[in-house]
Amino acid sequence: MIPEIGHFSLILALLVALTLGSLPIIGAARGNVAWMGLARPLARVQFLLIAFAFICLAYAFATKDYSVMYVASNSNSQLPIQFRIAAVWGGHEGSLLLWALILSVWTVAVSAFSKHLPDDMRARILGVMGLISVGFLLFMLMVSNPFDRLIPAALDGRDLNPLLQDPGMIFHPPMLYMGYVGFSVAFAFAIAALIGGQLDAAWARWSRPWTTLAWVFLTLGILGGSNWAYYELGWGGWWFWDAVENASFMPWLVGTALIHSLAVTEKRGSFKAWTVLLAICAFSLSLLGTFLVRSGVLTSVHAFATDPRRGVFILAFLVIVIGGSLALFAWRAPTVGRGGKFSVVSRESFLLANNVLLAVAAISVLLGTLYPLFLDALNYGKISVGPPYFDAVFAPLMTPALFLMGVGPIASWKNASLPELAIRLRWAFGVSIATAILLPLWLGNLTPMIGLGLFLAFWIIATTFNMVRHRLRGVGQSLASRIKAVPRAWWGMVIAHLGIAVFTIGVTVVKGFESETAVRMLPGDVAHLAGFDFTFIGVDEIQGPNYTANRGQIRVSKNGVERTVLQTEKRLYTVTNMPMTEAGISPAVIHDLYASLGEPLSDGAWSIRIYHKPMVEWIWAGCALMALGGLLALSDKRYRMKKRNKSSNNGELTEDEVTA
């Protein structure tokens, strides 16, 4: 009964979405206040209906209802409750429902926090988001219904893939979807602006917090996925340039360009066409990612089970949404208007270069991801494009962008002087080069890649430090009050940029200095790696809720002093009969020690792989800093808006607010 109610709720939601996607937009074109006013309540009703459907599906999982096909395919009675709930989005149909739910959450959030927007703009934005929702709801109801019944009901479910039975499954997909789907807001803002012809600094100001928030979620989602792969897959890899990883990375790259572009449009009125195009592209890449994962067009470890019918539907949806928006762009872009004048050397031009670099990077990732398909479709044979390609191409592309990060923020708007910049930055330049050469030599290995990576990271740190010191220069006030006087958005930028430096250090050091060893160990044997001694204590058999496992314990010591005990398991999940390795990891700031139990060998020994990963945690710390920076920047706007009424400045902008 409950699944049917859930199904019905989705049908109602579709009708609401259709209304939301039509009446308010037509109302905005005609100036019909009543129709425009429908947008807000419709958004709320849509959210309630989809949330209700989602709860129905979660209920089916919680109560182990195997008469629902989707539940039977992705769950099992031995599956612990938290993974039963996470299994709601473990397969194709349920993850689509999650998509639709999160889209409705963003829609209702926009409807709630948009009182300052003109009525027609708000109506158009919510209307566009309603239309996107129509696509997803229609898709679900037509070819991917999570509520389809299985008759006769299965006695027990086929279980959730063991790789997904992990806390990571609880956080990573929702976080990622919040990001992907969040770019639909920027998209809707862009479309609304193109339709209404209103593309000015105010528009940029309104869409900025939404875009930044989506970007923060996407950053956290990618961070989560990478960290999860690292500790779950058992060999210490954290990024594979897999098609689906790329599908999340491309919107991130374009989204980063977008938030920078929006800043320029807001402050200087320039880059309008760029900003609108980037907003369209960021969300288009999110949708493209959805297509790639579900259509069977590319091989990926993440791909859902495929069906050409679904592929055709999503492709048609892509053509309508992306094709339509790009056509709208082609038609209306000339009316968007040119921005202000600025010289060849200026903050604008550096940010424009940043836009270009990030866009080229995103296109290159797209090229590499789709190239095997291009060649196959043209009958030129089959090749595979993987990390060797992406690593070779991505690093050179990002190098100038990272270098510009040191120059851009201190260049003046409109007209900057290159010699002045050089003088100001020479100390930072010197320090970065010196550190980049001396540090690796001290650590034992200097290669061009290590040197370059460390140079760029320290360059960003040194220039940022320089910038902060310059900004905080003041007479007579305490440090704390001077820090508070600088807008949060500026601090957000500082922290986010430092996050990138931290990330770069992590990647460079781990790639340049990691080591591993593969040994056969009997209990009592000792392996040596990176100055540590790894003593194999032994293996015992344990029983989990839905698996049996061999658990190996390895004592780690240095100079005779015990540091920690690593526990690694080789599990066999009972229902699917799938083996899985749980690595034993000892994380720390300076390095991770990582052990992975292999196979039992003929003489009672076990094959064991041990890894030393220096500074690998800096990779995710860097991403976390980026997200924190984004959140700080977000909180600035809100703060300002609320305080407007009580400000002692009579609502006037202070000098700092204008230049932030």
Next chain:
Amino acid sequence: MLNKLLHLFVASLLICSLNVVAQDARPLQDNAAVEVQVQRLSSQLRCLVCQNQTLADSHAELAQDLVQEIREMAAKGMSDQEIIDYLVARYGDFVRYRPPLKASTVLLWLGPFALLLIGGFGLFLQLRRRQTMAGDAPLTEEEVRKVRELLNK
């Protein structure tokens, strides 16, 4: 007397067989030099079953078999190129993790840099064009007030 000697003999045998000193773990494979070559090659070749992983990373049976094949070829003294050619002859270019540079992949390898050049060039032209644009007239008092109003909303 004989009994005592026998006991002593058996006891000393037992003591010798006890491994009192901690043993250093032996590497999984015995020939380290060959292993270096195997590791290098298997991280350049794609697993055909788990198609997004290298032979080194994949747990698939075919991957293990192919790594073993590589190990035997390396032990025979075959060079990197010979081993790669051997596998490409059987599985095609697909088995190469790094796409080879051929006529059909020129666009792939040069594409990003061509794009960068085009982008950079376009950027340069754009910036130059902006130089010759008419400058904005400074804002009037009225306009400044309006702007402040709008932004303070």
Next chain:
Amino acid sequence: MKRALLPLIIFLVVVGFLFKGLFLNPREVPSPLVGKPAPQFSLVRLDAAEKTFSPKEMLGKVWLLNAWASWCAACKDEHPLLVELSKSDFVPIVGLDYKDNNQDAQQWLDQAGNPYTINAVDADGRVGIDYGVYGVPETYVIDKKGMIAYKQIGPITMEALRDKIAPLVKQLQAQ
């Protein structure tokens, strides 16, 4: 032409490829051995343990080499078709029992029928590697001169047999 149309045009080109891609199989790895001589080997037979089989024995005939195993689920899909094919005496089918256990293999054939005139045992999969096998079942059409004319990846379906394999075999037999 407006520069603003460029993104749309690029998008439509990409969509064209994506559409074509829906009907391709990205997991399929085409064989570089088509048009080349079938690799030589000499393996013990399953059906006659004291004899060995080598492709040289089949020179002058058109034949199919079918890589299979008793543990392979997809092989079971094509098995009935192979049995029918063998009954019609259209083309001899030689089996390559890939990484299998002799007892299991024989048991399976006793149960489900034996379409193979000869069955070679490739216990360690080396011969499979020589032929570029990466996932059973895979079938090779080999001509009178011992050259590989075609490779079927995955189970032989009715369509594959009707549209590709049967016409090809007839053509090769007429040579």
